[in-house]
Amino acid sequence: MKDKLKKILDEAMAQIDSSDRLDRLNEIKVSFLGKKGELTSVLKAMKDVAPEDRPKVGQLVNEARKTIEERLDEKREIFEKAILDEKLKSETIDVTLPGKKLAMGHSHPNTITLEEVEDIFVGMGYEVVEGPEVEYDYYNFEALNIPDNHPAKDEQDTFYITKDILLRSQTSSVQVHEMEKGKLPIRMIAPGRVFRSDEVDATHSPTFHQIEGLVIDKNITFADLKGTLQEFAKRLFGEDTKVKFRPHHFQFTEPSAEMDVTCFKCGGKGCRFCKGSGWVEILGCGMVHPHVLEMSGIDPEEYTGFAFGVGLERITLFKYEIDDMRLLYENDTRFLKQF
Numbered sequence: 001m002k003d004k005l006k007k008i009l010d011e012a013m014a015q016i017d018s019s020d021r022l023d024r025l026n027e028i029k030v031s032f033l034g035k036k037g038e039l040t041s042v043l044k045a046m047k048d049v050a051p052e053d054r055p056k057v058g059q060l061v062n063e064a065r066k067t068i069e070e071r072l073d074e075k076r077e078i079f080e081k082a083i084l085d086e087k088l089k090s091e092t093i094d095v096t097l098p099g100k101k102l103a104m105g106h107s108h109p110n111t112i113t114l115e116e117v118e119d120i121f122v123g124m125g126y127e128v129v130e131g132p133e134v135e136y137d138y139y140n141f142e143a144l145n146i147p148d149n150h151p152a153k154d155e156q157d158t159f160y161i162t163k164d165i166l167l168r169s170q171t172s173s174v175q176v177h178e179m180e181k182g183k184l185p186i187r188m189i190a191p192g193r194v195f196r197s198d199e200v201d202a203t204h205s206p207t208f209h210q211i212e213g214l215v216i217d218k219n220i221t222f223a224d225l226k227g228t229l230q231e232f233a234k235r236l237f238g239e240d241t242k243v244k245f246r247p248h249h250f251q252f253t254e255p256s257a258e259m260d261v262t263c264f265k266c267g268g269k270g271c272r273f274c275k276g277s278g279w280v281e282i283l284g285c286g287m288v289h290p291h292v293l294e295m296s297g298i299d300p301e302e303y304t305g306f307a308f309g310v311g312l313e314r315i316t317l318f319k320y321e322i323d324d325m326r327l328l329y330e331n332d333t334r335f336l337k338q339f
C-alpha cells in the first residue's frame with residue numbers, strides 16, 4: 001500500500017511539473033484527487049487493509065493529498081504570474097514614442113475677409129442678416145426699381161427657375177426683405193452667394209459672393225455714406241487709404257457712385273496692379289431711390305438711406321494680391337495653405 005501511494009505521488013508530481021498550461025492543472029487535479037481519482041481509489045480500497053493499519057494508511061493518503069494540492073497551488077501561481085506578465089508587457093504604453101500630429105486646417109481666404117468686413121460693420125452698429133438664395137423675380141428686380149423689360153435686367157445674365165423664381169443675381173434682394181419688415185431704423189449688411197450665368201475666367205464665375213449694406217433712418221445724407229465707406233476702406237486696407245467717388249448709375253439708388261480706393265500696393269503712385277492709375281474700384285453705392293422706399297412701405301419724405309454692394313472675392317483678391325479668382329474655388333491646399 002505504501003509503495004502504491006508513493007507511486008501515485010511520484011506520478012502526480014511528475015505530471016504537475018511537466019504541465020505547460022493552467023487548465024492542464026485542473027485535469028491533473030481531477031485525475032488524482034477527484035471522486036474517481038487515483039488517490040480516492042486508495043481510500044476506497046481501505047477495507048482490504050488490516051484495521052490496525054488503517055489510521056496509518058489514512059494519514060499517508062492525507063499527506064499525499066496535501067502534497068499534491070500544495071504543488072498544484074505553486075504551479076498555478078507560476079502560470080498566473082506568467083499570464084499577468086505577458087498581459088502587462090503587451091499593454092505597455094511607451095510614453096517616449098512621438099505622437100501623431102493632427103493636421104489643423106484654417107479658414108478660407110474668402111471667409112477670413114468676410115469675417116473682417118463683418119467685424120468692421122458690427123463695430124459700427126450694423127446687424128448681419130441673411131436672405132434666400134432662391135428668390136422671387138420681384139425681390140431681385142422689380143422692388144429694386146428694375147421693372148420687367150427694363151434693359152438693366154439684361155445686363156445681368158440671370159438663372160431662372162420659373163418665370164417668377166430665380167437664383168438671386170445680387171444680395172440687394174435682402175434689402176427689400178428687411179425694409180418690408182417695417183422695423184426702422186435699419187443698419188444692416190447682408191453677405192451671401194449670388195449667381196449669374198457667366199463663363200468662368202480669371203475675374204468671372206457663375207457663383208460668387210456679395211456683401212450688401214443698407215442704412216435707413218431720418219436725416220441720412222450722402223455725407224453719411226461717404227464717411228461710413230471711407231472708414232470701412234481705412235479699417236480694411238489701412239489708415240493711409242484714400243477713397244474717391246465717381247458718379248455712376250444704378251436703378252435702385254439716386255444719386256449713385258462707384259467708390260475707388262488708393263492702390264494698396266503703390267500707395268497711389270501707379271503700378272501694374274492698378275494699371276498705372278493709382279486707384280482700384282472697390283464697390284458701388286448710392287442714396288436709396290425714393291421709389292424703392294415707397295414700394296417697401298417707407299415714407300421717403302420722412303426717411304432717407306444709403307446702400308452699397310461690394311464683391312467679396314474682389315476685395316479678397318485685392319487684399320491678398322491674388323490675380324485669378326479661380327484659385328479661390330479650386331480647393332487646392334497648396335494654394336490655401338498660404339493664408
Ligand SMILES: [Zn+2]
Binds near residue numbers: 268270271276278
Ligand atoms: Zn498701384
